[in-house]
Amino acid sequence: MFVCLVRDSLSPSRPGVLEAVARACSPRVEPHGDDVAVCDATGLTRVIGMPAVIAEEMRRMAWEREVGVRVAIAGSKTAAWLLAHARPDTTIVPAGEEARRLERLPLSVLRSLPELSGQRTADTLAIFERWGLATLGDLARLPRADVLTRTGRVGQRLHQAACGEDEAPLVPAGETPRFVERMELEWPVDGLEPLSFVLARLCDGLSASLARADRGAVTITTRLQLVNKATHERTLTLPSPMRDSKTLRTLILLDLESHPAPAGIDVVEVECGVTPGRITQGSLLAFTVPTPEDLSTLLARLSALVGDTRVGAPVVVDTHNPRISSMKPFLLNIKNPALGTRNPAPGMAPGTRNQEPGTSIRRLRPAPAVRVRVERGRPVEVAVSERTAYRESRGAAVTTAAGPWRTSGHWWSSDGQTWDRDEWDVALDTGVVYRLARNRQTDRWEIEGEVD
DSSP states (O other), rough: EEEEEOOOOOOOOOHHHHHHHHHHHHOOEEEEETTTEEEETGGGGTOOOHHHHHHHHHHHHHHTOOOOOOOOEEEEEEHHHHHHHHOOEEOOTTTOOHHHHHEEEEBGGGGGGGGGGGHHHHHHHHHHHHHHOHHHHHTTTSSSHHHHHHHHHHHHHHHHTTTOSSSOOOOOOOOOOOEEEEEEEEEESSSSSHHHHHHHHHHHHHHHHHHHHHEEEEEEEEEEETTSSSSEEEEEEEEEEEEOOHHHHHHHHHHHHOOOSSEEEEEEEEEEEEOOOOOOOOOSSSSSOOOOHHHHHHHHHHHHHHHHGOOSSEOSSSSTTTOOEEEEEOOOOSOOTOOOOOOOOTTTOTTOOOOOOOOOOEEEESSOEEEEEEETEEEEEEETTTOOOOOTTTTTTEEEEEEEEEEHHHHTSSOOEEEEEEEEEEEEESEEEEEEEEETTTTHHHHHHHHO
16 A cells, blocks of 8 residues: 655645655655655554545644645555546545546646656657547556557556556655754853864764764764854865764864854754765875875865965966966865875876976065166166065076066956066076066066076
């Protein structure tokens, strides 16, 4: 015996309500979104009562949650589904009478079945209508072998549904567990030090639950109910699944250090969004990279020290100005975190050895200001300003100079990103090679970078 619950069209849709009502009565539930739920009612007559009592009890529980439902109870899942979608009231079908109770329903109700919602089903139903079929009874009276020969597997399934037969058994879905720990405090706490002891206990419980379920946390949501009845909520996204309790507690504390609660805390709740656990395999032939736990802790400490907007991975910006840069959140972008496999450089085939370039430039940010003496349009002496803590002494002579290379752009806008400068590569008598840049608008010289 199966029960199908369908949300009434005049009732608002509330996520999880129908599934919760079905689970309150039966352990074997097959939810279909927020509007349909099917459950196995075998054995409920000894617990709740006759089928009519079961249907009324489910309608009452749904109505208490402010959702109106249509209930159908039948000996097959398909018959209960079709009757619940076609009839506005409660329908109870005795075992063995499914085909007789379905025969007056129109063919269009077959489109409600989840496995028969495609275009091929619509085309097959159109063929049945051209044959003069109008109800499920008309279709059920046709020989199934002939229907299979002319319309294929889709037509055969439609014929089975018209007879109230199931193609597959009910597949119960397990209830999704929540990994959440909550503690109501006897006295409000204010500050990270007393809060750390509470978080340690909560994270220990979460770590044990994650280990038992072989899951790893990918998000951590911390909800703090304050003494002023407000809620302070913070969510962290982790670069890789993890479940170490000390790491989880450290990440939460570092985040709350940057974003402290504005008042005393009465209730602490920590919830983890999970994914299957991480399986790693070390290698004797490759360098290992930091573990995701160590990486997350390091990033959290840096963010607490310098700010969230100052920590990340560099991003190439679509501009011709080499001084413009941007950042994105840093993630460990390798398939196996335990292996030190390095991605090949752009333009290199996988497995090709990445040879070091002959020269490279280390750009200095911010660029140090320098004093440059120019003769006949070429720099001949470079003196670093005393305000910059750079190694070069004043008055170093230029032995070789190449340039200038003039670059300019963004002159058509007024957003302050206009640039117009000349760049020089100069070798000093001390053996250092600089790239100098002169702002043509202010005649100010800067060290763009050092050539290695």
